[in-house]
Amino acid sequence: MADAEVSNVKTLQVKRFKPSENPKSTFFSEEKGLWAWMTTVDHKKIGLMYLGSVALFFLLGGALALLLRTELLTPAKTFIEADTYNQFFTLHGAIMVFFVLIPSIPAALGNFVLPMQLGAKDVAFPRLNLASFYIYVVGAIFTFIALANNGLDTGWTFYTPYSTGSTSSVVWVTLGVFILGFSSILTGTNFITTVHKLRAPGITWGKLPLNIWALYATSIIQVLATPVLAITVLLLTMERTLGIGIFDPALGGDPVLFQHFFWFYSHPAVYIMIVPGFGIISEVITAFSKKHIFGYWAIALSSLAIAFIGFLVWGHHMFTSGQSAVATTIFSFLTFLVGIPTGIKILNWVATLYKGSIEMKTPMLYVFMFLFLFSIGGFTGIMLGSLSADIHLHDTYYVVAHFHYVMMGGTLIALLAGLHYWWPKMTGKMYNETQGKIAAFLIFVGFNMTFLPQFIMGSQGMPRRYYNYIDQFTPFHQTSTIGSYVLGVGFLLIAYYLFRSIFSDERAPSNPWNSRGLEWQSTSPPDLHNFDHTPVVIHGPYDYHKPMEEFQLGLAASHNGHGGHGHGESVEVTTETEKA
Amino acid sequence: MANQTSSHPAHVHHHFVDSDQQFDTAKMGMWVFLVNEILFFGGLFCAYIVYRTWYPELFSEAAHELNTLWGAVNTVVLIGSSLTVAMAIRSAQKNQTKGLKINLLITIALACVFMVIKGFEYSHKFHLGIFPGEYYTFTGIEHPQANIFFSIYYMLTGVHALHVLVGIGLITWIYLRARKGEFSSEYYTPVEITGLYWHLVDLIWIFLFPLLYLIE
Numbered sequence: 204m205a206d207a208e209v210s211n212v213k214t215l216q217v218k219r220f221k222p223s224e225n226p227k228s229t230f231f232s233e234e235k236g237l238w239a240w241m242t243t244v245d246h247k248k249i250g251l252m253y254l255g256s257v258a259l260f261f262l263l264g265g266a267l268a269l270l271l272r273t274e275l276l277t278p279a280k281t282f283i284e285a286d287t288y289n290q291f292f293t294l295h296g297a298i299m300v301f302f303v304l305i306p307s308i309p310a311a312l313g314n315f316v317l318p319m320q321l322g323a324k325d326v327a328f329p330r331l332n333l334a335s336f337y338i339y340v341v342g343a344i345f346t347f348i349a350l351a352n353n354g355l356d357t358g359w360t361f362y363t364p365y366s367t368g369s370t371s372s373v374v375w376v377t378l379g380v381f382i383l384g385f386s387s388i389l390t391g392t393n394f395i396t397t398v399h400k401l402r403a404p405g406i407t408w409g410k411l412p413l414n415i416w417a418l419y420a421t422s423i424i425q426v427l428a429t430p431v432l433a434i435t436v437l438l439l440t441m442e443r444t445l446g447i448g449i450f451d452p453a454l455g456g457d458p459v460l461f462q463h464f465f466w467f468y469s470h471p472a473v474y475i476m477i478v479p480g481f482g483i484i485s486e487v488i489t490a491f492s493k494k495h496i497f498g499y500w501a502i503a504l505s506s507l508a509i510a511f512i513g514f515l516v517w518g519h520h521m522f523t524s525g526q527s528a529v530a531t532t533i534f535s536f537l538t539f540l541v542g543i544p545t546g547i548k549i550l551n552w553v554a555t556l557y558k559g560s561i562e563m564k565t566p567m568l569y570v571f572m573f574l575f576l577f578s579i580g581g582f583t584g585i586m587l588g589s590l591s592a593d594i595h596l597h598d599t600y601y602v603v604a605h606f607h608y609v610m611m612g613g614t615l616i617a618l619l620a621g622l623h624y625w626w627p628k629m630t631g632k633m634y635n636e637t638q639g640k641i642a643a644f645l646i647f648v649g650f651n652m653t654f655l656p657q658f659i660m661g662s663q664g665m666p667r668r669y670y671n672y673i674d675q676f677t678p679f680h681q682t683s684t685i686g687s688y689v690l691g692v693g694f695l696l697i698a699y700y701l702f703r704s705i706f707s708d709e710r711a712p713s714n715p716w717n718s719r720g721l722e723w724q725s726t727s728p729p730d731l732h733n734f735d736h737t738p739v740v741i742h743g744p745y746d747y748h749k750p751m752e753e754f755q756l757g758l759a760a761s762h763n764g765h766g767g768h769g770h771g772e773s774v775e776v777t778t779e780t781e782k783a
Numbered sequence: 784m785a786n787q788t789s790s791h792p793a794h795v796h797h798h799f800v801d802s803d804q805q806f807d808t809a810k811m812g813m814w815v816f817l818v819n820e821i822l823f824f825g826g827l828f829c830a831y832i833v834y835r836t837w838y839p840e841l842f843s844e845a846a847h848e849l850n851t852l853w854g855a856v857n858t859v860v861l862i863g864s865s866l867t868v869a870m871a872i873r874s875a876q877k878n879q880t881k882g883l884k885i886n887l888l889i890t891i892a893l894a895c896v897f898m899v900i901k902g903f904e905y906s907h908k909f910h911l912g913i914f915p916g917e918y919y920t921f922t923g924i925e926h927p928q929a930n931i932f933f934s935i936y937y938m939l940t941g942v943h944a945l946h947v948l949v950g951i952g953l954i955t956w957i958y959l960r961a962r963k964g965e966f967s968s969e970y971y972t973p974v975e976i977t978g979l980y981w982h983l984v985d986l987i988w989i990f991l992f993p994l995l996y997l998i999e
Contacts, residue, residue, distance in 0.1 A: 324798035327808045392815045400808040401798070430819045434826030438938070446917030447934035449830055454916070455928030460833060464826060732797075 215404060216759040219752055220736045222713040226726035229631065233731045244329035245731065249336050250315030251629065256339065257307050258698075264298040267291050269691055272653075272684040278672050285670040289356040290371070292668055296359030297376065301383055302343060304614055305472060308479035309425070310339070310390050312621050313418050315629055317394060319722035319729065320412045322403025322738035327396040335389035338382055345379030348372070358668065360465060363450040363458040367442050374443055377436040384433045387475075391425030394418055403721075404758070405740035412720060412744040413502050417482025420506035424471045424478070424513065432468035435461070459524055466517035474513040476610060478506055480617030481548055484570055487624050488552050489745045490718040491567040492559025496745045498551035505544035512541050522593045531590060538588035545581055549574065564716070565639035569620035572647050576612025580605060583658065598668075601661025604654045612650060619646075619697070626701065627711030631728040634704040638696060645693030652686025717751070720744050724755050794970045806972050813976040817983050820946075824987055827939050831994060834931055845924055845932040846998045848913065850904060854996040857900050858988065864893035865985040868954070868978045875971035880964060883974070887958040890981070894951045901944055908933075939991055946984045953977045 230247050234240075240248055271291050274281045283291070318326055326332050349355055349372040357366040357373060366373050398411070398419050411419075439461070441447045448454025450461040481502075489496050496502065518526060518534030552574065561567070583605040586592050596602060627633055656679040661667075665676050672680065714723040721744065725734050736757030742749050792802060799805040835842045867889045874882035912920035915937040919930040957977050960966065966974055 328812055329796075329798065331812075388816075388819050392812055392819070395815050396808055396812040399811060400804060426815055426819045427822055430823035431826045434823050434942075437942075438826075438830070441916070441934075441938065445915050447915050447938065448917070448930055449834075449934055449938075455834075455838070455931045457833070460830065464829075 215739055217739045217756040218759040219755050220724075220734070220738075220757040221755055222724055222726050224713055224726075226728075226730065228730065229726065229728045230731045231631070231728055242333070244325070244333050246314050246318050246326050246329065246332060247629075247729065247733075249332050250311055250313070252336055253306060253311040253314060253339070254629075256343070257303055257311050260298050260302040260343070261694075264295050264303055265691065265694065267295040267298070269687055271295060272687040274670070275672070275680045276684050278674055278677055278680075280671075286356065288670045289668075290354040293355045293358050294350065297346070297355065297380075299610075300359055300472070300476075301380055302346070304476040304610055305387060306339060306390075307476075307618050308483065308614065308621065309394070309418060309421055309475070310335075310386075312483070312618070312625060313394065313421075313479060314390075316625060316722055317397060317415065317418055318401070319725060319733050320415055320720060320744075321397065321401055321406060322721055322734065322740065323397060323401035324732050326393045327401055328393050331389050332393055335386040335393070338386040338389070342379045342381075342383030342386065345375050345382060349375035349379065360469070361436070361439060362465075363439065363442070363461045364452070366439060367451065374440055377440050381433055381436045381440070384429045384436075387425050388429045388433075391422035391429070394422040395426065398422075403738045403740060406721075409499075410740055410743050411503070412482075413485035413496065413499070413506075414479075414482035416503040417478050417480075417485070417506050420510040421475055421478045423507075424475050424510050427514070428468045428471035428475070431464060432472075435464040435468065438464070459521070459526065462521050462524055463517070466520045467514075470517040470520065471510075471513045473606075473609070474509055476614045477617075478509060480573070480614045481506060483617045483621035483624070484552060484573055486718075486720060487566045487570050487620050488555055489747070490624070490716045490720070491562045491564060491570070492556055493562075493717070493747045494555060494559035494745075495743075495747060496551070497554035497557075498547070499743070499745070501547050502551050505547045508544040509541060512537060512544070516541060519588055519593075522590060523597050535588055535590050535593075539585060542581065542585055549578060549581075562716075564623075565634075565636060565643055566620045566624040566716075568640060568643040569616050569623065572643065573613060573616045573620065576608055576616060576650065580608030580610075580612050584609065596661060598666055599661040600657040600665045600667055603667045604657035604661060607654045607657075612654075616646075619643075622701075624716070625722075626704070627715050628722060628725075628727050628729070630705055631711050632704045632707060633709045633711045633715065635700045638700040642693050642696040642700070645689055645696065649686050649689030649691075649693050653683050653690055654686075656680075656682045656686075719747055719749075719751070719754050721754070792969065794965075802970065806975075809972045809976055810979070813979050817979065820983055824939075824942070827935070827942065828990075828994075831935050831939070834935060838926065838928055838931065841924075841926040841928055841932055843998055844926060845929055845936075846996060848908070848911075848921075848923070849936070849996045850907075851996050853900055853904055854992050857897050858992045860893050860897050860900070861985045861988050864890045864897070865982055867893065868981045872971065872974050872978050875961075875966045875974045876968055878968045880961065880966070883961050883966065884958060887954055887961060891951055891954050891958065894947055894954070898944065898947060898951075901940065901947075936995055939995065943984070943987055943991060946987070950977075950981050950984050953980065 230245060234243060234245070234248075240252070243249065270283070271288065274283050274288055274291075314326070314332065318324065352375065353370065353372045355369075355373060355376050356371045357369050361373065361377065398415060402411075438447070438449055442450055446454070449456045450458050452458060485496060485502055516534060516537045518530055519538045522531050522535075552570075583601070587596055587602060587605055623634070623639060657665075660676045660679040663676070665672060665679070711727045713725070713727045715727075716723070719742070721738060721740060724738065734757065739756045739758055740754075741756065742753060746754075795802050795805050799808065867886045871883050871886035871890065874880075874886055908914075911923070913933055914920065915934050916930060919933060921929070954977060957974055960973065
C-alpha cells in the first residue's frame with residue numbers, strides 16, 4: 204500500500220501450487236506433545252482446543268437437559284427435588300449459552316478457518332488468541348466452583364432482585380461470566396484486525412468468503428456488546444458484596460435497569476451465536492451445489508445489517524416488565540425489521556440451490572435441516588415480537604421452543620454442518636458417511652419431536668421453568684422427553700464416528716468436496732504455516748465455473764518466509780491483481 | 784498487502800509480511816480494544832444518566848461533598864501525563880532514547896500523583912462515613928437516596944482508578960524495555976499503543992470530572 208499513489212495495480216509473478224495429497228509435515232506432526240499444545244500460538248491448535256472444550260461443555264449441558272426432560276415425564280415429582288430442578292435448568296442455560304453457543308463457531312471453527320480463508324499464516328495477535336483460550340478456561344473454573352459450592356438457581360439471566368438475594372453462589376458464576384467476556388472480546392478484536400490487515404494478495408472485500416463476512420459482523424457485536432455485559436455483571440457482583448443499590452428499589456435503584464443492561468448484551472449475543480452459523484451455511488451450500496452464491500453482497504451486507512439492528516431490539520425481552528408503552532411499540536417494530544435481512548439470507552440460499560448440482564453429503568443435509576428449522580424459529584420470533592401475542596406467550600414453553608429452534612435448530616445445526624464440512628481439513632481423516640446420514644436423521648427427528656410439542660403446550664399456557672404441571676400437558680411433555688432421548692442418541696452417534704475417524708486409516712484428500720474455498724488449497728491437515736507459499740487470489744470464493752488450477756496460485760518469488768523451495772510445478776500465469 | 788517479503792527484522796513476528804503491516808495491525812487492534820473500553824464505561828455512564836434524571840436535586844446536592852479543587856488538580860495532572868506520553872512517542876520516533884525514558888518516568892510519576900490524590904479523597908470520604916451502598920452512614924445529605932450517587936461515584940472513579948493502575952504497570956514495563964534499548968525509530972509499536980491506552984484513560988477522566996465534580 205506504500206506505493207498506492209503511484210498506481211493501484213501491481214503485477215505479481217505467480218505460479219501454481221497444487222496441494223500435496225501426502226504431506227510430509229502437518230501441524231500435527233510439528234510441535235508435538237502436551238506442553239507444545241498448551242503453549243502453542245498456532246490458531247489451528249487453539250481452535251481444536253476450543254472445539255474440545257466446547258464439546259465437553261456440550262456434553263455436560265446436554266446431560267443436564269436430559270435430566271430435566273426426564274424429571275418432566277410425570278406431572279409431579281419424578282426423581283429430583285424442585286430446588287435441584289431449578290439449579291439444573293439454570294446451569295443448562297448458562298452452560299449452553301456462555302460456554303457452548305457463544306464460543307462454538309467463532310472461537311472453535313472460526314479460529315481454525317478464518318486465517319486460512321484469508322490466506323494468512325495466523326490471526327493478527329496469536330499470543331492474545333492463546334490468552335483468550337486460557338481466560339475461557341479460568342471462567343470455566345469459576346463456574347465449576349459455583350457448581351461444587353451451592354450451585355446456581357437464578358436462571359441464566361440472573362434477574363435482580365432474586366439474584367441479589369439468592370443463597371446460591373451467584374458471585375462465582377457472575378465473575379466467571381465476567382472473565383469469559385474478555386475471552387470473547389479478545390477473540391473479536393483479533394478477528395476484526397485479522398480481516399482488515401492480514402488478507403493475502405488479491406483478496407479484496409468483494410472476494411472475502413461469506414464466512415469471513417459473518418465472522419466479521421459477529422466480531423463487531425462481540426466487541427460492542429460484551430463490555431456492557433461485563434459492567435452489568437460487575438455491578439451485580441458489587442450489589443451482592445457491597446449492596447451498592449443500583450438495582451435495588453429499597454435503596455433507590457431499579458431492577459428493570461438490570462434487565463435493560465442485561466439484554467443490551469444478551470440480545471446482540473443471540474446474533475453472536477447465529478450470525479457465524481449463517482457464514483457456515485453460505486460456505487457449505489455453495490460447495491455442495493457447485494454453484495456461485497446467489498446475491499453475494501446481499502448476504503454479506505445483511506450480516507452487518509443484522510449486527511446493527513440487533514443492537515436496537517433488546518426491549519422485546521421486557522414487554523411485560525413495565526417499560527413504557529411507547530418503548531414497547533418501537534421495540535416491537537424494530538424486532539420485525541430484523542426479519543428482513545434474515546429473510547434476504549434464506550431466500551438467497553434457496554436461490555443458490557436453483558439449478559445447482561446438489562450433492563446430498565452429510566454437511567448438506569444439515570444445511571437443509573437448518574433452512575427448515577431456522578425458518579420455523581424465525582417466524583415464531585416474529586409472532587413473539589408482536590405485542591398482543593407476546594403478552595399471552597411470554598414466559599411459556601412457546602418461548603422455550605422458539606429459542607431452541609433458533610439456537611439449536613439454527614446455530615448448533617450450522618455448527619454440525621461446519622464440523623462435518625471442515626472435519627477432513629481439521630483432522631486429515633474422513634468420517635463414515637452412512638453413519639453421518641443416520642445421525643443427521645436421528646437429530647432431525649429427535650429435535651422436532653422434542654420441541655414441536657412445546658409450541659403447542661406453550662400456546663395452551665404451560666409456563667416455562669415449572670417443576671410441576673397439570674395433567675392436560677402430560678402427552679406433550681412425554682413426547683418431548685422421548686424426543687430428547689432420540690436427540691441424545693444422535694449426538695452420541697456423531698461423537699462415536701468422529702472419534703473413530705481420528706484413529707482410522709482413511710486419509711482425507713486435500714479437497715474432498717472440490718470446494719473453491721482457499722482453505723481447501725492447503726494439505727489435509729494443513730501445514731504448520733497453513734500454506735507453503737503466499738496464496739494469491741484472482742477469483743471469488745464461489746466461482747465454481749472457473750477451473751480449479753486458477754484457485755491454486757501463489758507468489759512465485761517467496762516461500763512464505765520459512766525455508767523450503769515450494770512445490771510449484773511451473774510458472775503458469777502472470778496475472779494482474781488489484782491490490783487489497 | 785501485496786508487499787513481498789524482503790527481509791525479516793527481529794521484531795517482526797513470523798506471520799507478518801513486514802514491519803509496517805505489523806505496526807498497522809497492532810495499532811488497529813488497540814483502537815478496537817479502546818472501542819470496547821468505551822462501551823464498558825458506557826454502561827456506568829448510562830446508569831449515571833438514568834439516576835441523574837430521576838434524582839436531579841440529589842446529584843447537585845451530593846456533588847458539594849466532592850472537592851472540586853483536588854478534582855481540578857487531578858485533571859491537570861492527567862492531562863500533563865498525556866502530554867508526556869505523547870512526547871515519549873515522539874522521542875522514540877526520533878531515536879532519542881534518553882528523552883523516551885525521561886518522559887516515561889514523568890508519566891509514571893504523574894499517574895502516581897493522581898492515585899495519591901484520589902487516595903486522599905477516598906479516605907476523607909470514608910472518614911465521614913460516605914461508604915458505597917449499604918455501608919453508607921453519612922448524615923450530611925438530606926436526600927433519602929444519597930447513597931445511590933456515591934455508589935455511582937465509587938464505581939466510576941474506582942473502575943477508572945483500576946485503569947490508571949493498569950496504565951502505571953504498562954508504562955513501567957515499556958520503561959524497562961526502553962532501558963534495554965529495545966525501541967528505536969524502526970520499532971516503537973508498544974510505546975505507541977500504550978500511549979493510545981493512556982490517552983483513553985485520561986479522556987475518561989475528562990468526562991468524569993465535570994459529570995461528578997462540577998454539577999451544582
